[in-house]
Amino acid sequence: MLGKGREMADALGGKLEAALIGDPNLAMRLGKADVAVCVGDAAWANFAPIAYRNALAELIRTRAPRLVMIANTSMGMDLAAGVSALLNIPLVAYCKNARVEEGKIIATAQLYGGKLLTDAEATSDQLIVSILPGSFSADAGRSANAPSVEQVAVTATDGGVRFKQLIEPEAADVDITKQEILVSVGRGIQSADNIPLVEELAAALGGAVSASRPIVDNGWLPKARQVGKSGQTVKPKLYFTVGISGAPEHLEGMRDAGLVIAVNTDPNAPIFDVAHYGITADLFDVVPALTEKIKSAK
Amino acid sequence: MNIIVCMRQVPDLVEELELNDDGTGLNREYLKLGVNEFDDWALEQALLLKEEHGGSVTCLALDTPEVDNTLFTCYAKGADKAIKIEGDFANGMTSHSAAKLFADAIKAMPHDLILTGVQSVEDLDGQVGVLLATNLGIPHVSVVTGVQVNGKVAVVRKEYAGGMLGEFEVDLPAVLGIQAAKQAPRYAPISKVRAMMKEKKIETSASADGATEAGITIRRMFKPESGKRAEMLEGDAEAVASRVAEILKERGLVK
Known part of the structure; x- marks a missing residue:
């Protein structure tokens, strides 16, 4: 996603920022980005839907990006739609690709169990896309460089959902x-x-x-x-x-x-x-x- | 405990999907619709909670084709009440609009827990459960495979990659996007659904004004280009099996 983000930022003539909630040590791996914006510390290590959504919304409010890319993972599902509804920014979910045409961002989403693709664009300036894992090459997102790191303080709010524990899957009879x-x-x-x-x-x-x-x-x-x-x-x-x-x-x-x-x-x-x-x-x-x-x- | 299950009708993927004339959506004229499979899991989770804790299960749906059949099936499975939100929804709708319609209806109803399917096959602009929760200003958790209720809080399990689970404590009321329940959705025999059609009534709820715009336009909808599609093996079972056995042998996959 970082590789694609780089490509989109270059095509739009902008900066690529990587938002990192939780362990700031991961920032060094985000060299494809110009800036790694780190939120929180070890206390943020475990995902919680509303707390993370609020932190991300605050970043988007203050930094006003044209495009927000979120992985369509279990966590990303809570975040992408949550931020879209909270900030009233359009969302195209289940994206396989995105491109810039005449200054407009066009996202290609996969619908109906993969039977159809849809090219969609926002009617306003900002767009959120949630990206299906595996859509882009992971290698294209790696870089030997280190981004500049910016630590941002946001208010911690649990929003009524509190992380309790991680549960490992049961041992398999066959791996x-x-x-x-x-x-x-x-x-x-x-x-x-x-x-x-x-x-x-x-x-x-x-x-x-x-x-x-x-x-x-x-x-x-x-x-x-x-x-x-x-x-x-x-x-x-x-x-x-x-x-x-x-x-x-x-x-x-x-x-x-x-x-x-x-x-x-x-x-x-x-x-x-x-x-x-x-x-x-x-x-x-x-x-x-x-x-x-x-x-x-x- | 008042549990509301939001249900949607979605295109049946077993049928061929036809595009409309300008290629920006489905031709819905002859489209076969069925209940979103994850909404069926949400209903199962609701019925299991009701069996354990008491309370009532209300199924809430939009007035789309075939919805009466879906709602009578909910009655046959054990729902206490079925409500459809009236309006002209035959052309399909965005997730943002569906979430707004559900939210407006739910505001006027007693609710402790709202369950819906984690996703559907046509959530182009996001998952309804999350949008609905944000509309209502209450917590949400998606990809939920287990729910327990202890008074004013629910303890839920959210599924991550590799079968890992995250456990969360959630203040009620909340919206949960259900991926699966402890057991598969129960079956309602046709005879029981028919009996419900005579015995039960589907209540209606007027839709509030002002649909929410998702803020996106569809340029085109199209079938994926099958650049490197599979080479299809033709013939009867015997011929196909022989060919597969040859292929495996050529590649050293069978000794």
Whole structure:
């Protein structure tokens, strides 16, 4: 995001400032920015939705930026819409990209589960965009330089939400981030009773089963098997998806997989944009047939 | 405890999405709408809290096509009251407008906890729950997967990447953007929904004047260019399976 921010600031002829709430030691990593504006100290280390929103709003009020970029993460969701409503600055959420055309900022957002893109612009001077993680190269955001650092004091307000504790995820039976072959199952499997179909394929291939969010939310597989935004980021040599449409939140966790083969009934499913090979067929026919082929080839 | 669940109808992604003539939005004429899936999780969380603590669950929705069916389904699942905000919303609306309509309606209703889905597939201008909370001047937490209520405060769990959770204490009333609940949304049989259509009434609430503008204009909406789309493997299951087995063998992924 810093790399993109640099590009946008240069195109608009302005400065790039990085707002850093919490640990000021991180400022040294923000060399792509002209200035790192640090808010708070160790007491701000843990995110709290309203306190952070208020701090960010105060920065935006006083520094009046043309463009505010916020990552569309769990924290960013509370911040971007919160600041938009509080300060009455337009927001374009779920952005994959942004550009400057004739002095206007145009943001490209991804909607409808990745099926459509939208070019949108603000009707006023300021705009907030929330950026989908993985949209830009992280390398483009790195720099050997150090930004100048400015410490800003803001009033701490909890706003009715107080951080209590961080809770680590439960230990996994299988660490899917260490598997070379994953057979990943999604909503298309329809029922917990059909999970053995993909388990058999994974076993034949010598890999493990992972899943998209709905499978885990339904309690059909443990949380530790979830790939995507709020699950694990995986990089297997083979990622074979079964009944996964490829919502942006899922793609976030698997875009660096080596070979991606996808089975889905919908020929327009976004998963086929990231897959190398695609199969639009009934998984209940293809998966058992493939399991047999792999077994008999051994 | 008065729990309000804000629900929205969104396009069903299983259907083909068609663009309107000037390419700035969806052609909504034949669009199939269904309840936002995360709103269904919010309703489940509300019903679980009611079972534990008592109180009432009110479902609040905008008067969009198919909404009556959604609200009668809420009754069938155990909601105490269903209200639709009247108005002409057939052309869809921004999150900022939806949040304003919900906020105006909620101001006139008793509320301790407001739940809604963490996001929807058409939140171009942000997530409704956060906008709604800010409109009402009350706290919000998004991406919530667990809620407990202790008197005037709720203890909620917010999900981060990698399955990490943050636990927060939240003063009520508050708005929570629900990602998931402890159990999957309950199922309401069609027969029960039909019975509710005879037995229950959907209340209406007039929408207040002055829709909020989101402050953005859409230049164009378009399908992603599929530059490097997958190579599609054709044929029956047997043929496709053979081809996949070959590909895996070529790449040394099966021995």
